[in-house]
Amino acid sequence: MLPSTSDYLLKNARVPLSLLEHKSIAQSASSVTAAAGTQIDFCMVDLEIVAGAIAQIIPASQEDLFPIVDKPIVDLCNGLVLPCFVDMHTHLDKGHIWERSPNPDGTFASAINAVRADAQKHWNAEDVYRRMQFGLKCSYAHGTKAIRTHIDAAGEQGTVSLAVFAALQAEWRDRLILQAVSLVSLDYFLTPAGEKLADKIAEIGGILGGVAYMNSDLDKQLDRVFSLAQERGLNLDFHTDETDDPKSTTLREVAKTAIRHEFSGQIICGHCCSLAVQPPELVTETLTLVNEANIGIVSLPMCNLYLQDRQSGRTPRWRGVTLLHELKAAAIPVAVASDNCRDPFYGFGDHDVLEVLNMAARIAHLDRPWEDWPRTVTETPADLMGLPNLGRIKVGLPADLILFKARNFSELLSRSQRDRTVVRQGKEIDTTLPDYRELDDLLQEDSAVETASIQTKPADAG
Structure with missing residues (x-):
C-alpha cells in the first residue's frame, strides 16, 4: 500500500479530533460530524511524511495555502488514521497456556489454582520466553508500540521470569517499548525477599507493584511498599478490588497511603471492580481521594467480564x-x-488493543458521545507510562501510525480490521x-522440562 520510500503524502485521512496534538490544526481542519447530532469526531487532514516522521499536518480546508508536495501520494479515501496503540496492563508471562492448563469452571479461584499448577510444572526460562515472545509478535503486528506487563515475581520464579523479560526488552527495543511491573501479594514486601525484589526492580528500571487484598495488615503492607518505592525512586502499579465485594476498598486505602506519604511518583491502580457496587457516598469519597493522590486507573473490561459474577448454571448479572x-x-x-490472553484468567484474546477498545465501547457505553474515549488506548496510557511522545499525532513525531479503510467508529468497530x-x-x-502451531510443543503435557528451582507460587491475580 505504501511506497518503499519514507517520504510521501497521506491524503484524505480522518484523524480522531482528540488525538490531534495541535489543537489549532484540529480547529481549522474540516470536520466530519456524526450522522445524528452535532458531535465532532474527526478532522480531515493530509499528513506529510519526511524521513519517517510527520513533517506537516495539512487541514483539508487549507490545502491551497500549502506548497505542492513533490513526492508520492497515497490517497486514504477518508480512511481513519490512529497513532500506534499503548497497552498498559498485560500478563505476558502467563499467556497462551490455555490448551495446557484451561480454567475448569471459569472462576477466579480456579484461574489462580490453574496458573499456580502450570507455573510449578512448566515455567522454565524457555517456556516463559517463547510464550512472551509470541505475545509480543501479536502485539507488534496489530499496531502496538508500548506494553507494560506484570510479571509474577516471587522467589526463584521471579528471577527466571524477570531475566526473560530483560532479554526480550533488549531484543525488541527497536520495535516495542516494554515495561515490567512486579506482581506479588503485598505481604511479600514485609519480608527480606520483598526488599531484594524492590532492589531488582530498581536495577532493571521497572515499576514496583503487587496485589492489594483487604486484610488486617493492609496498612502496614502499603506503608512498606510506598517506602520501598520512595527510597528507590520507583513508580507504583497495583491490582486493586478485582472483586464484586462492596466491602473491598483497597483503591481507597492506596489513595490514603499515597497522600499520607506525599508520594510524588506515578501510581496506577488496575481493575477497581468493586467501586461499581459500592454506595454513592463511598464512591464519592474514594474518587476524591484518588484525584488528590494523582492516581491513574486502568480498566480491563474483557478479563473482568469473563471472570466476574461467574457461577455455574447462572447468567451473570453485572x-x-x-x-x-x-x-x-x-x-x-x-x-x-x-490484561490476560489465552490463559486461565481469560481464555480468549489476541493482544489486539483495537479489540480492547471495541469491547470497552460496548460494555461501558463509551460511544454516545465518543468525545476523547479513543485516548484510553493511546494518549492516556502513554502519559501514565511516562511516554509523552506516544499515542498522539503531532508534527515532529515518528510516523508510527495505523491506517484503516474504515471511515468512522461504526465501521472501525464493526469488523476485525485485519486489513x-x-x-x-x-x-x-x-x-x-x-501461527499458534509455533507453541504446540510447549503445550504437550510431557514436553516441558521441570526444574527444581521453580517452587514459588505466582501472585494470586491475573
Missing part, C-alpha cells in the same frame, strides 16, 4: 468493569488495556500474525 464515566468526570485519567496497515517510522511493516 459486567465487572469499574466506573469509567464517573472517574473521567472526576478528572481522573482512565485507560483500558488487554489494517501498520506504519513504523514511516515504513509499512509485516502484519502477519504468528
